Amino acid sequence: MTTVAGSTRIRKYHLVLIGVAVLLLLMSLVRIISGQNDITSSGTFSAALMLAVPIGLAGLGGLWAERAGVVNIGLEGMMVLGTWFAGWAGFQWGPWAAVVAGLLAGALGGLIHAVATVTFGVDHIISGVAINLLGPGITRFLSEVLYKEGTPAAAAGAGITTSPPLKWEAPTPSLPLLSSGPDWLGSLERTHWFLVSDVAGILRGLTHNVNVLVILAVLLMPLTFFVLWRTAFGLRLRSAGENPWAAESLGVNVYRIKYAAVVISGAFAGLGGVFLVFITTKYVEGQTQGRGFIGLAAMIFGNWRPGGLASGAALFGFADGLQLRSSGGGGAVTSILLFGAILLLIYVGVRIKAMLAPVQAEVAVTRTPKDYTLLAGAVLGAIALLWLWLTVDKLSDELVRVTPYVLTLLVLLVASQRLRMPKADGVRYRRGEQH
Structure with missing residues (x-):
């Protein structure tokens, strides 16, 4: 039995490596065809790493709550609480006070959600929506009270929608061997060679001058799994x-x-808010920009597991980083259309091979309308994306900025075919009841 389990793990590990290798080859191919070097540049992946962290932390919050059977769509409101209290405490007592205050504020939001859902049996979705409304409302009220004219905070640069700036910069170390000493990865990246420069750019973006807070946040993924x-x-x-x-x-x-899980969930969401404050060096009203919901989407995409969650957060962070790095017209963003078309064509090839294999083996298999519908949809999608890439030279700034959210919807649509949520997720629990 151990041998079978071990061989299964090895096969999964090999599949992950093969998948990463195929993605690298496709990204390099798309870069060569489109001429958009930002697709695999170190700047894009450095920005993607920073942008993926708050999404990943929010997703971790959702993972802890939902693995305990509590649906938590209030992550956005808990992140908002984390941002405000991190900005307020960080201005007065420094960065570590900002971390503690943001964690406690998010945990408080989680505690409110736990009291409503676990103790009083309120519908989890209704409670989550209430938290999302409560968070911005509380923070706006506190800003109007504590940041009004005549207060020390206002004199230091605060307003109703922003806190005073934090006077602290996190250390940004580089990974030894890869990004210390001579910048050989940067030299390889600038050659624009097929695959070689792409790997160099990705490695440089992920290892050169990485914010220490990013390193700590990334370590929370394996810690959660353990x-x-x-x-x-x-x-x-x-x-x-x-x-x-x-x-x-x-x-x-x-x-x-359940109480412990939901409070920890809120603390993770609050920590995601703290990270946003450290990126901008202050609290700004609305700075979460729906990242709590995207974190929830990343958690669902990852099938309620830390590894899949990390992949989903990285995907959304990459889309966000790419649209930030895209110059006028979003040229690098339009290359995603070509990338999507190629992926759909690969999917079509795999589906056709799977459908023909039983026929070649002379095994009777009944095809359902769903099989043909999925295949036809993939073919039409590939044709549409390829046509758009060939005909659309520039995208409006509005379409470029909305790319990460469109990608969220598309990924969830595809991922929904294989999801398996915890069986009692969202179920009202009462001690002693028989089920």
Whole structure:
């Protein structure tokens, strides 16, 4: 049995490596064809890493809550609370106070959500919507009270929609061997050779002058996996999300587990808000820009697992970084159309091969209308994307800025075919009930 499990892990590991290699080849090919070097430039991937972190932290918050069976769509409101309190405390007492205040504010939002859903049995979606409305409302009220004219904060540059700037810059170390000493990765990137310069640009963007807060946030991904999948506490938490009544029969205090998970969820969302404050060096009203919802989408795309969540956050961060790096007309963004067309053509080829394989083996297989509909949709999608890439020279600034959100919807549409959420996610739990 151990051998089978081990071989399964090896096969999955190999598939991941093969997938990464194919993506690198496709990105390099698209760069060569389109002439858009920003697709794999170090600047794009450095920006993508920074932009992916708050999305990933919000997604981690959703992961902790939903693995315990509590749907948390209030991540956006908890991030908003984190941003305001981080800006307020950071201005007065420094960066570490900003981290603590943002964590506590997000955890407070999580606690409110836990009281409503776990204790009083309020519908999880309704409670989450209430948190999303409550967060901006509370922060605006506090800004009008504490940042009004005549206060020390106003004299330091605060306004109703912004806090005073934080006077602190996080260290930005480089990874030894790859980005220390002579910039050989930068030299390789500037050659624009097929695949070689692409790999060099990606490695340089991910290892050169990386914000120390990014490193700490990235380490939370494997830490979450270890806690939830390798500890007794994690097993109890996941059992509460799969079958809380079975967990209860084994002596698990389901209420306590759910409370802990949702409070930790809020703390992660608040930490994502803290990170946004550190990027801009101050709190600005509306600076979350829906990242809590995108983090939730990344968590769903990742099938409620940290590794998949990290991939989803990286994808959305890349789209956001690419649109920021795109020069007039969004040339680099339009190259995504070509990339999408190629991916759909590969998908069509795989589907056709899978459909023909039983015929070649003379095995009777019944095809459903859904199989042909998916295939036809993929073919039409590939043709449409290719046509758009050939005919559209420039995109309006509005379309360039909306790219990450469109990508969110498209990815969720594709990913929804293979999702498996925790069985008791969103289910109202009451101790002693029989199910």
